Amino acid sequence: MFPKIKLLLGNIFPQLLLILVMLVMVIFLSVASPFFLTWDNFRNVFDHSSLYIIMALGMTFVISSGGVDLSVGAVAALSGVCMAVAMQSGLGVGTSILIGLAAGGLVGATNGSIISLFKINPFIVTLGFMSLARGLALIITGGIPIYGFPRAFTWWGSGHIGPLNPPMLLAAFMAVLAALVLNMSRFGYYTVALGGNEEALRRSGVSIHLYKIMVYLLCGVTAALGGLIVTARLNTAEPLAGWMLEMDSIAAVVLGGTSMKGGRGSIAGTLIACLLLGILRNGLVILSIPAYYQQLLIGMIILTAVIFAEVRSRKGLAGTHKKERSTAV
Amino acid sequence: MSNDAAQGKRIPYIRLRNIKKSFGHVIALDGIDLDVYPGEVMALVGDNGAGKSTLIKIISGVLNPDEGELSLNGKTFKHLTPSRAIELGISTVYQDLALVDCLDVASNIFLGREPLKACFFVDKKRMNRESEELLRRLKVSIPSVTTPVEFLSGGQRQGVAVARSINLQGRMIIFDEPTAAMGVSESARVLELIRSLGDEGFAVLVISHNLHHVFTIADRICVIRNGRLVKDFRTENTNPDQVVGFITGSNRYSGEYTEESITAWR
Known part of the structure; x- marks a missing residue:
């Protein structure tokens, strides 16, 4: 008899643990500060996290497929700059946004094409594009930020929809969409299969090039959406925007329980991890802990999470499934 | 199915003619002619490096042959791709x-x-x-x-892989070392499954090092040596010692594989 419930629990265990840690943090911060448990503050956390969530969603697909994309921060900056230049040249807001998203998608698709067709390590290819996209953003702007956009554009960063704002709703919408696509669509199945066993997928007659390119294209587009939010929020297209955002995205994805080896991805985990990191940053500010310590602490949490996940996956293979695996290949 | 007269009239599922493949200076296949029939389990045996894997990779479209052709359903191909092979009903169960x-x-x-x-x-x-x-x-x-x-x-995985091949509308199923690294009872189950596929009318091609297993399931045994098909036996007309002789090359062999020699062996 297969322990189905145990398996189910095992699958969502990392996410459950994250929620638990989050609850502990919320309780602790509520007690420690009267400002923490207020709607204004939570609105702040959600608002801040929405950028990370959107960028990390695309990254979840890439990491599930066994790859990584280091270029997302630079792509966010590049697409923000593209939107700004388009608007300056007199194009409408909608068109400009589409141009920015297309720029992000183009960089992503190029990433994916090179990785897939030339079979080069994604780490190296996207490292190249990190520099390339950043360089392009600097060249286009001449290093000088572009600012002053129409209200219809800045609405995407600082508008209001009832008690919420566009980035939050965009993040929520994207998260639902990403969960549906990753867990229920063919594209999602193949993304996970790419990370699990690329060769098996190829031998089933699936075009792995096409799906790999699509995975990176998706990540490029979410990076561009991140660029939209950053640019609209600051009302400035800054060629150095999104600095180190790739690291934050990767950290959130890994913390959320997506395997860095590929073959396993959790949108819910990514979402929870982004919120957890958001609450952590917020809490450290509220408790007036200097920013330098925030970096230190976040680094420590990510390392702990990764070590924990690794130890757990090894134990899992050696323990519960040993009996069933003993005769396996 | 061992009725020889019936066998003679049947149309092969796939027909390979003069397949050649080299990797640099190494000649992996040196002109292979081979027919695989529906409703028959054919075992391909040979020593390591004899060219068995290269041959099935060519049939499943993973590798392209340098020379020769494959014919299926009356169509002739210079080479296949994995997706084309699947469309044509060829699926491979890899270990x-x-x-x-x-x-x-x-x-x-x-x-x-x-x-x-x-x-x-x-x-x-x-x-x-x-x-x-x-x-x-x-x-x-x-x-x-x-x-x-x-x-x-391992046995369950093999079962899933077979189910997938059949689900892909496979009519010809290729097994690459289906029982390697498997226990005795597990192997028995997998062999039973392979045998039943042959009886159900699939064209089955099996690569195995285990002659005991080969003799249990195969209707026909083909020996590959140094990239050439050196012998084509009906299982009931041979014994493991003879097959080993051809695998290792200690038996004299005719060298050429012709239509006549096939009929001679039937």
């Missing part, structure tokens, strides 16, 4: 590369041809239901079709 560990049994069986509903969502229910039916038909016992494949034993 290790067949399955995606992190996906469940049903998803693996349907990998590459998931049924959709509303043009977007994978129809999980239908996948599970049809997988269960298929596995029951093949008498493969698996705890649940929603179990990730990584938790299955």
